[in-house]
Amino acid sequence: MFNSTPTLSRSVLVIIFIFLVVSGLYFARQFLIPIAISALLTMLLIPLSNYFERKGINRILASFICLLFIVSLFGGIIYLISWQAADISDNLNEIGLRIQKIILEIQKFLAHTIGISHESQKIWFDKQTSNGSNEAIFLASSILSYLMGILMKSILVIVYLFLFLTSRSHLKKFILMLVPKTEVQETERMISDAGKVSQHYLLGLGIMIIMLWFMYGFAFSIIGVESAIFFAILCGLLEIVPFIGNITGTSLTILMVISQGGSNTMVLGVFVTYMIIQFLQTYILEPLIVGSEVNINPLFTILVLVFMEIIWGIPGMIMAIPMLGIIKIICDHVTPLKPYAFLIGKTKTKNSSSLSKRIWIKLKSIRAK
Numbered sequence: 001m002f003n004s005t006p007t008l009s010r011s012v013l014v015i016i017f018i019f020l021v022v023s024g025l026y027f028a029r030q031f032l033i034p035i036a037i038s039a040l041l042t043m044l045l046i047p048l049s050n051y052f053e054r055k056g057i058n059r060i061l062a063s064f065i066c067l068l069f070i071v072s073l074f075g076g077i078i079y080l081i082s083w084q085a086a087d088i089s090d091n092l093n094e095i096g097l098r099i100q101k102i103i104l105e106i107q108k109f110l111a112h113t114i115g116i117s118h119e120s121q122k123i124w125f126d127k128q129t130s131n132g133s134n135e136a137i138f139l140a141s142s143i144l145s146y147l148m149g150i151l152m153k154s155i156l157v158i159v160y161l162f163l164f165l166t167s168r169s170h171l172k173k174f175i176l177m178l179v180p181k182t183e184v185q186e187t188e189r190m191i192s193d194a195g196k197v198s199q200h201y202l203l204g205l206g207i208m209i210i211m212l213w214f215m216y217g218f219a220f221s222i223i224g225v226e227s228a229i230f231f232a233i234l235c236g237l238l239e240i241v242p243f244i245g246n247i248t249g250t251s252l253t254i255l256m257v258i259s260q261g262g263s264n265t266m267v268l269g270v271f272v273t274y275m276i277i278q279f280l281q282t283y284i285l286e287p288l289i290v291g292s293e294v295n296i297n298p299l300f301t302i303l304v305l306v307f308m309e310i311i312w313g314i315p316g317m318i319m320a321i322p323m324l325g326i327i328k329i330i331c332d333h334v335t336p337l338k339p340y341a342f343l344i345g346k347t348k349t350k351n352s353s354s355l356s357k358r359i360w361i362k363l364k365s366i367r368a369k
Helices: 005-027 029-054 059-090 092-114 118-134 136-166 168-177 181-223 228-240 244-259 264-290 298-333 335-344 355-368
Strands: none
Touching: 005 029, 005 298, 029 059, 029 136, 029 181, 029 298, 059 136, 059 228, 136 168, 168 181, 181 228, 181 264, 181 298, 228 244, 244 264, 298 335
16 A cells, blocks of 8 residues: 655645745745846847957946847837827827717617617716726826836846846856756756747747738738838737737727728728738748747646736736746756656657747857858
8 A cells, every 4th residue: 555645745845835936926026027037138148248258348348238239129119119109199189089989889879779878878978987087196196106117127127137247157157056066067058058048039039020010011001000110010019928919919900990990991901911910920930930949838838828927917928938948948957857848848840940040050150250
């Protein structure tokens, strides 16, 4: 007869450990999110920093140049979005009148079809308006507080990013000191593989977003969507949130087309554009560009997205896939954890080398020359 007491005790300890880890991730999210974002960006910028250092530039200066590069990149994207959004703000009055017209048509539909009288609708609308006016100051202060929070976290990310780049050798030596001497070589390989996964995934995602900008921009311009470039940029950027981002971007585009007085044909055109581009993205762009760099089972991709959204919100959803890819790399190199790597991974196919990986290999060959 089997003695189940040790197994039960071990299971209880594992459950307690998981509970403590999840609780720590949730309650320390304000502290951990900027660190996690800066760590992923550091992995992306390490090859660029190494390139400058091989040219004889001091590490601190090389890290500062990398920092300027990433800040200029995000600043340029923000400027491009605000520049395109200015075109929409010029037409806000016209859009507001169209929205009022749509509301009147909905009220007529409710009155004639469902039987809700105009008086009942007006009473409900006035009640909601009065409640909204009482909460307007609170809403404005909440938005201001949220924006200030984003600004402070952005500054923290920049500071952490610079410090990680300048002290990455020190941190690597610390990790190697924690493992036995017999495992140092395997640990170095694990650190290298984890960095490559993040680099390839983030580079591939960036390339795919740029291609989506061109495809959405071209399609929306043909359809006749007002501010087509703005919505193309929006739909492309929202791809950083897997599964949900593309649906959100297309839904916002359709709503804006309706509010701008677009025809049913235009709305249908936006929807068809979304379906065609999603087909191209899923079966052509992602296998070609991103490939299998983050080799995660689709089931666990969904699970980790839901989990990270619960504990870290939207930033968690953005970082979920590369972080899970890093966890899989760690499990691949630690023998007791290999079954978990197999569980969350998927079978690799032949010739699955992605465009982003080939770009990194080409850059390395150029630097070697």
